């Protein structure tokens with residue numbers, strides 16, 4: 001059973017291009033990079049930026 005979300009650009013959901021995988025184009029790839037650099041994404045575990053997140057409480 002094919003996965004409809006596979007081979008889709010994570011930014012615009014168009015089919016990916018092999019040259020720019022997993023994105024559909026260089027534009028989306030660059031935009032994704034800018035999102036990372038500009039903190040556009042929230043990572044689940046930021047590296048020691050939050051004083052409340054220093055391993056005082058072990059995750060369950």
Ligand SMILES: [Zn+2]
Pocket residue numbers: 009010011012013014023024025028
């Ligand atoms: Zn795209």
